[in-house]
Amino acid sequence: MISMSKVISLQETVGKGYAKFWHFKGRYRVVKGGRGSKKSVTAALWVIKNMMEYPLANTLVLRKTFNTHKDSTWAQLKWAANRLGVGSKWQFKKSPLEAIYKPTGQKILFRGLDDPMSITSITVDSGYLCWAWFEEAYQILNEDDFDKVDMSIRGQMPEGYFKQITITFNPWNEKHWLKHRFFDIPNPDTFVDTTTYRCNEFLGDEDRKLFEWMKKHKPKRHRVEGDGDWGIAEGAVYEDWREEDFDYKSISKKPGYRAVFGLDFGYTNDPSALVCALVNKEEKKLYIFDEHYEHSMLNNDIADMLKRKGYSKEKIIADSSEPKSIDEIRGRGISRIRAAEKGADSIKAGIQFIKGFEIIVHKFNCPNISIELSSYVWEQNKAGKFLNRPVDDFNHAMDALRYAMEQIRKGNEVSFN
Template sequence: MMIEKEVNPRFEDFIFNWDYKNYFLVGGYGSSKSYHIATKIILKLLEEKRTALVVREVYDTIRDSCYSLLEEIIIDLKIDDRVRCVTSPMQIRFPNGSKIIFKGMDKPAKLKSINNVSLIWIEECSEVKYAGFKELLGRLRHPTLKLHMILSTNPVSKSNWCYKHFFNDTKNGIHILDDKDLYKKKTIVIKDTYYHHSTADDNLFLPESYIEQLEELKVYDPDLYRIARKGQFGINGKRVLPQFEVWPHHKVITSIEKIKRCIKRVGMDFGFETSYNALIRMAIDDDEKILYIYWEYYKNQMTDDKTAIEIAEFKETKELIKADSAEPKTIRFYRQEGFNITGAKKFPGSRLQNTKKVKRFRKIVCSSNCTNTINELEELTFAENKDGELIEDEFNIDPHTFSAIWYGLDGYEVSDLKEEKYADEIYAKGKGVKKNYNTYNRKGGSVF
């Protein structure tokens, strides 16, 4: 059967390439990646008898996306007289016995009845949970046919599982591919994974007006511009700590040594199974309002006795550790072991107040040695409610190093820029009031 179909040159090799197990496609809006994936699958199922599974996180979103796209291409190819698109249950059946079935990860129990699936397409894979992805890997099996999994997504935060799995997971020391290399080369193969990057420029069927709309995002929404126009991973949402910087370790230590009035602090957050024990050493330049983070301990699934052995140096230095006061039993254990440790104050609203405190530093400098702190804080963003409004004390991840910093800063106040300006104005008026930023009383509105 001869089929003619005009495709974008950027996707021509991809459509006919079946040499690899995994195909990971990432791109901006309107790049036509989903269209060409659907075309690729249809051509493959016409060629040989297979069962393909198409998945999205929410089943109800499939009918108006993947299913309708596949149906559109089947009609465009003029094979709808032989390939049947069934709506209940959603299936696409081919004359040679091939079929496409559709499932949502919000109904995982229904995956267990699937057999002999040799081809899976996960659309918007970044929305699927990592546990769901691993479940799908187990569903991909056939006694004779070569197995293939196609994953497609718009770029998301680098904290998302799909970036960590296919590119870099700094927390676990995994480096597979620098995403910047993919943006340059456009197509890269590493072992059994075919990587493909595309943007609206690769879609020759797009009207110029659509690309102009994407370009306009550069002015009023830079984050969305990076995602939609450039098709690049990065930070999605409002950063919690935009003043966060990473310096080489030796530069951080040298800078700390030059601080005239250096304040040293240590904070600790407790964790075990999925959360982490995070212990952070900090130095504060009170004059310049710079927070330096220069040492970290970060581990989970460690009992207190084992952790005590690994951080035994703190018994020798007698450094004061401010820790999570919600764990009094744990704090008592460390005290008995000889650690100088006490609980930090916690109160209703303390998460928000601690977040605002850290944000008031003019600069937060982290040593390049503190890889877990970098991983959690460099791209930390605020969570949003269902209306898209920021939740100022919730984040896109559970940042244990951030909690440790909160506790370590217990009792220290970072003067607000507005407070400093107010104090300067009073002093400049010659009222005889000595300027003292650390003793500014916000509630009373006076300097004393």
């Protein structure tokens, strides 16, 4: 049991909206929800509290890529321990990335699906691997990847213990396997729920104003991030695409391939998006191998990111609506950045050109590009007929991709002088 110098009310600590989630002991707990709905922090609080109550239990925490843990799940669990007033009883290590409950040696282990061997060979020093938590599970587009982990949580448990997999995510795409498997097929061993920011009494007024802004100006995105509903997958702009785990360095050495880079600017409400791809114009193949997707980036942050990734000398085509940003980034050593063409015709022409390519997205490096490809749709009129223009949403990486492909589409017309 948790030992504390003072009693902490879970109602006050966790808040409302998660009572059934907290007490369910079946095989799967699946929560889809919008931003700010407390689903991730509640899962983190549950892990800390229950590991201290079950001294033989260990937990495996998973994301699509391992290197995203430190700033998300690892930090959330550390926050949860402090929130419960038991931070001194836990050791949060960065190398290897893990959390240890000092009185018993129980561990929280962190793994990524980009290293399947680290999952299939997983062992714990003492006790049992009882629980797993998949965070940002929408990024896992291949159900087989989930099944491999699901099968690793097996074996007999001591009396009073239970095996459980917790899944938290934003419901970006209604065609995602998560919907069919957990929400469309009733299973008594599964708890499913949808939560929103409205159940989060800890949000500030500024946060709530942002959702109101989104509801008015980005209703499609609000449907997912605000209301926690499934995204609209019908009428996808790009249909011929797939995810693969490929070696981009090997592909770059093949004849006919050329590297292209596109950058779309954002700040508070929208992210800045970088798309990096290898293109073979003759074979009509487009390999997207890297991305960057981040809010609130200043121009010096973007320049530093490009240098850190090793792209400072590359030809980069950026959003032409911000010439001042392009000049500032160029002044910080990104000398081959230039503005993209702009206008409605350029959007249509760019989309039509890209649609002629087979698009392969790196399975682990580009989760936000996969989300946008799944959610970037044609606009519809009141009768439900699709129009020849895309909805102005889920398009930051898509715009960056279009900018990058200008170098291929326009050829020698593009100058970097």
